[in-house]
Amino acid sequence: MKAGEPGMLKKIAETIGNADNIAILPHVAADGDAIGSCLALASVLSDMGKKVSVLMEEKIPQLYEFLPAIELSSVYNGESIGYDLAVALDCGDIERLGSRREVFEKAPVTVNIDHHTTNTGFAQYDHVDISASATGEIVFELLEHMDAKPGKAASTCLYTAIASDTGGFRYSNTTSRSLITCSRLIKEGADAAYISKKIFETTTLSKVKLTGEAINSLELYENGKIAVMTLTMQAMKRAGASDDDSEGIINTARDIVGVETAALIKEKENGDIKVSLRSNDYVDVSEIARKYSGGGHKRAAGFTVRGGNMEKIISLLLQDIKEML
Amino acid sequence: MKAGEPGMLKKIAETIGNADNIAILPHVAADGDAIGSCLALASVLSDMGKKVSVLMEEKIPQLYEFLPAIELSSVYNGESIGYDLAVALDCGDIERLGSRREVFEKAPVTVNIDHHTTNTGFAQYDHVDISASATGEIVFELLEHMDAKPGKAASTCLYTAIASDTGGFRYSNTTSRSLITCSRLIKEGADAAYISKKIFETTTLSKVKLTGEAINSLELYENGKIAVMTLTMQAMKRAGASDDDSEGIINTARDIVGVETAALIKEKENGDIKVSLRSNDYVDVSEIARKYSGGGHKRAAGFTVRGGNMEKIISLLLQDIKEML
Numbered sequence: 001m002k003a004g005e006p007g008m009l010k011k012i013a014e015t016i017g018n019a020d021n022i023a024i025l026p027h028v029a030a031d032g033d034a035i036g037s038c039l040a041l042a043s044v045l046s047d048m049g050k051k052v053s054v055l056m057e058e059k060i061p062q063l064y065e066f067l068p069a070i071e072l073s074s075v076y077n078g079e080s081i082g083y084d085l086a087v088a089l090d091c092g093d094i095e096r097l098g099s100r101r102e103v104f105e106k107a108p109v110t111v112n113i114d115h116h117t118t119n120t121g122f123a124q125y126d127h128v129d130i131s132a133s134a135t136g137e138i139v140f141e142l143l144e145h146m147d148a149k150p151g152k153a154a155s156t157c158l159y160t161a162i163a164s165d166t167g168g169f170r171y172s173n174t175t176s177r178s179l180i181t182c183s184r185l186i187k188e189g190a191d192a193a194y195i196s197k198k199i200f201e202t203t204t205l206s207k208v209k210l211t212g213e214a215i216n217s218l219e220l221y222e223n224g225k226i227a228v229m230t231l232t233m234q235a236m237k238r239a240g241a242s243d244d245d246s247e248g249i250i251n252t253a254r255d256i257v258g259v260e261t262a263a264l265i266k267e268k269e270n271g272d273i274k275v276s277l278r279s280n281d282y283v284d285v286s287e288i289a290r291k292y293s294g295g296g297h298k299r300a301a302g303f304t305v306r307g308g309n310m311e312k313i314i315s316l317l318l319q320d321i322k323e324m325l
Numbered sequence: 326m327k328a329g330e331p332g333m334l335k336k337i338a339e340t341i342g343n344a345d346n347i348a349i350l351p352h353v354a355a356d357g358d359a360i361g362s363c364l365a366l367a368s369v370l371s372d373m374g375k376k377v378s379v380l381m382e383e384k385i386p387q388l389y390e391f392l393p394a395i396e397l398s399s400v401y402n403g404e405s406i407g408y409d410l411a412v413a414l415d416c417g418d419i420e421r422l423g424s425r426r427e428v429f430e431k432a433p434v435t436v437n438i439d440h441h442t443t444n445t446g447f448a449q450y451d452h453v454d455i456s457a458s459a460t461g462e463i464v465f466e467l468l469e470h471m472d473a474k475p476g477k478a479a480s481t482c483l484y485t486a487i488a489s490d491t492g493g494f495r496y497s498n499t500t501s502r503s504l505i506t507c508s509r510l511i512k513e514g515a516d517a518a519y520i521s522k523k524i525f526e527t528t529t530l531s532k533v534k535l536t537g538e539a540i541n542s543l544e545l546y547e548n549g550k551i552a553v554m555t556l557t558m559q560a561m562k563r564a565g566a567s568d569d570d571s572e573g574i575i576n577t578a579r580d581i582v583g584v585e586t587a588a589l590i591k592e593k594e595n596g597d598i599k600v601s602l603r604s605n606d607y608v609d610v611s612e613i614a615r616k617y618s619g620g621g622h623k624r625a626a627g628f629t630v631r632g633g634n635m636e637k638i639i640s641l642l643l644q645d646i647k648e649m650l
Binding site (some may be wrong): 165171174175176182183184192193196197201202203209210211216218220251252254255256257258307 | 507
């Protein structure tokens with residue numbers, strides 16, 4: 001059936017109502033929206049007396065272990081039959097189900113609910129609402145069609161889903177609807193401060209130390225319009241950091257008053273140099289990245305140089321950025 | 326008249342409607358809620374053709390210079406007469422008007438709109454709504470009573486007011502009403518991502534460097550349950566930091582997974598040592614602070630030691646915290 005067809009969500013609500021043993025599937029490397037949406041729906045269906053399993057590709061990240069209904073989830077163990085309905089949530093295409101694709105393909109009835117523009121419409125019943133900031137927003141609407149009150153547990157999960165995907169209502173996908181939905185979730189029992197603390201105010205020692213290393217390396221150029229930070233392998237080791245720990249650190253440089261373009265130059269274990277670029281108002285950093293066979297957007301881009309020399313890359317990069325200031 | 330009396334806000338709306346030359350007064354050291362609320366009301370009244378002045382005690386901080394209607398504000402120059410109405414916003418008592426108290430006292434009609442429990446009710450017309458997360462929420466309601474659409478300018482100011490006072494919807498004062506109000510402000514033209522970038526993703530070089538200094542000093546104790554950071558005068562000088570720059574830095578230590586209690590120990594210019602304490606779940610840091618004649622809340626407290634020795638204070642403090650773990 002066609003994605004986004006009017007009445008589709010109502011039809012899906014009925015379909016779910018008729019099922020008894022339901023598999024709910026987030027995308028691989030599930031994030032806050034995928035996990036929150038799945039656990040919310042599972043919690044409500046379980047309260048209705050249905051048998052429901054949230055099948056994960058990987059263990060739920062520690063960050064989301066506070067979520068209620070987590071006991072309804074488990075890492076997929078290869079048992080793909082017995083479900084009379086499979087529901088994929090926040091999943092753009094069938095490949096994003098990973099090894100759980102077989103669960104989906106063997107289920108007699110399948111549903112796909114998502115907000116990604118790229119969704120391929122791979123189920124019997126597809127509902128893709130690209131105006132939603134998060135799949136959590138659509139699941140909230142689905143529960144209304146099911147005449148099901150989310151209650152405290154599902155509200156906590158859906159609030160987490162929406163807050164995650166909007167960066168705590170700070171990203172440009174934040175809409176009036178995101179806030180209305182979350183205001184209703186608070187009424188149903190979600191605790192905004194508790195959830196925000198869990199998902200936004202939790203960091204690790206290695207990440208904090210790596211941030212310190214990056215700040216120690218910070219250099220400003222061109223009257224403070226360019227900020228460059230470097231992370232050598234020694235710095236990574238001193239911080240006890242893994243590759244993931246450097247995520248977001250570049251924002252520290254980008255957010256300094258007066259900075260237009262920020263660069264984070266990171267040495268990788270194999271000797272490659274990874275360059276991340278951010279800009280605030282007018283420099284199109286994707287243009288610079290493309291010059292080095294990288295890619296990205298106007299305000300966030302990057303590229304990797306095979307076995308490069310840090311000093312040399314910085315000097316080339318400064319030249320490139322200066323030309324765009 | 327009594328604070329919070331039903332119909333008071335309607336009465337205030339009428340009073341404002343009857344005035345022609347209006348002074349709007351935020352509290353001294355005005356924050357995002359005070360400034361946003363004042364500029365929003367000023368913008369709407371100016372659009373109605375009224376003469377309106379937002380009188381500031383100090384210059385509006387750089388952080389809020391992006392706000393529309395800022396041209397309706399000026400630092401108070403001592404001219405206290407000629408206004409037929411004075412409106413104090415977000416101001417708990419008349420002393421918080423500073424030198425602008427004379428404007429308020431000389432005005433023939435006075436209004437006080439606030440959300441602080443401690444508000445003394447110092448005007449002819451007082452409306453104190455302690456259920457509001459921010460004065461901005463009450464001003465939004467006031468505009469409804471005035472049948473005035475906020476428009477993009479006032480919506481931007483009110484969104485800033487509410488987002489500021491709720492820490493971007495992360496503090497425990499965040500309510501369903503905060504989010505509903507902000508969802509309506511987005512509909513009226515407020516840009517959530519733009520405002521969030523302006524007020525939450527802007528920092529200074531000295532603050533970033535000081536954060537680096539604090540991270541460099543970070544030590545964990547008791548299996549990572551206690552995190553201690555220090556900022557010596559030398560560190561402050563290296564970072565080119567002022568006293569304000571250390572605000573919020575302690576959260577970096579508090580937010581590390583596993584940490585229950587965090588301390589930031591800061592040397593002051595006069596040789597005093599300022600200790601800030603934070604806890605996550607169960608340690609009552611106000612108890613520790615009181616032992617050293619300080620004060621605060623369970624999860625955030627502090628004290629100052631006259632001409633103390635850093636090492637000695639850390640060792641005493643570790644003893645105190647260990648006893649409460």
